Amino acid sequence: MEMLTVRQKERYARQLLLPEVGEKGQKKLLAAKVLLVGAGGLGSPVAYYLAAAGVGTIGIIDGDKVSLSNLQRQILHTTKDLGSFKVDSARKTLLQLNPEIKVVTYPYYATADNILQILSDYDFVIDCCDNLATRYLVNDAAVLSGKTFIHGSIMGFQGQAAVFSAPEGPCYRCIFPQSTASAAKRPIGVMGITPGVIGSIQAAEALKIILGVGSTLLGQLLIIDALELDFMKAKIEKNPQCAVCGDNPTITELRAENYQ
Numbered sequence: 225m226e227m228l229t230v231r232q233k234e235r236y237a238r239q240l241l242l243p244e245v246g247e248k249g250q251k252k253l254l255a256a257k258v259l260l261v262g263a264g265g266l267g268s269p270v271a272y273y274l275a276a277a278g279v280g281t282i283g284i285i286d287g288d289k290v291s292l293s294n295l296q297r298q299i300l301h302t303t304k305d306l307g308s309f310k311v312d313s314a315r316k317t318l319l320q321l322n323p324e325i326k327v328v329t330y331p332y333y334a335t336a337d338n339i340l341q342i343l344s345d346y347d348f349v350i351d352c353c354d355n356l357a358t359r360y361l362v363n364d365a366a367v368l369s370g371k372t373f374i375h376g377s378i379m380g381f382q383g384q385a386a387v388f389s390a391p392e393g394p395c396y397r398c399i400f401p402q403s404t405a406s407a408a409k410r411p412i413g414v415m416g417i418t419p420g421v422i423g424s425i426q427a428a429e430a431l432k433i434i435l436g437v438g439s440t441l442l443g444q445l446l447i448i449d450a451l452e453l454d455f456m457k458a459k460i461e462k463n464p465q466c467a468v469c470g471d472n473p474t475i476t477e478l479r480a481e482n483y484q
């Protein structure tokens with residue numbers, strides 16, 4: 225692998241000092257390809273920190289456009305970006321921060337028809353979406369592809385994060401085994417700090433996985449309450465009856481009707 229350039233040595237100087245990173249780790253970061261599903265409240269801090277750290281290829285899939293009510297938490301986007309695709313706005317911001325990386329954009333939503341193909345170009349996937357149907361879709365795609373899935377979600381001042389690793393599991397369905405994902409899509413109140421904390425934790429897990437250091441949230445669900453500032457970790461186990469990663473899976477391919 226190539227040597228780091230003088231500019232790279234300067235840009236990443238403070239993390240190169242860490243024995244867990246060093247030049248070897250930095251090259252791993254530069255070679256990594258990570259897919260983010262969602263460029264909103266969670267996708268913003270995740271993408272920011274991965275880009276700043278020099279994760280070489282960041283893919284972002286999101287069909288939504290920037291609206292004024294997004295800006296109090298979706299900090300990749302600015303008032304100037306109103307009406308733009310979030311992925312375009314995200315790409316612009318991230319390349320301003322770090323022009324050395326590659327940001328690949330998918331200006332449409334993840335579906336049963338496109339997610340496996342897109343995911344095949346990446347090492348693993350990060351859940352930055354805001355709805356259950358997409359979360360189950362991405363979880364199932366990750367299991368079927370044998371790829372790690374870094375989950376994050378928020379509700380009000382509460383948030384949760386976990387790392388799911390296929391095929392050994394557990395997966396998101398092991399702990400939340402609904403077969404269909406029909407949740408009302410009404411907006412829930414949130415302040416930007418909650419996705420900020422959860423997204424930063426997801427980015428930390430992603431960087432550790434790329435570097436192969438530390439221990440991750442694999443097999444654990446982190447639950448935080450930002451209002452009372454409580455952090456709790458619960459052990460999670462693979463469910464042998466899980467519909468996608470269990471002993472006799474019923475989900476062996478992605479069908480659009482399962483993710484409405």
Ligand SMILES: [Zn+2]
Pocket residue numbers: 393394395396397398462463466467468469470
């Ligand atoms: Zn499972």
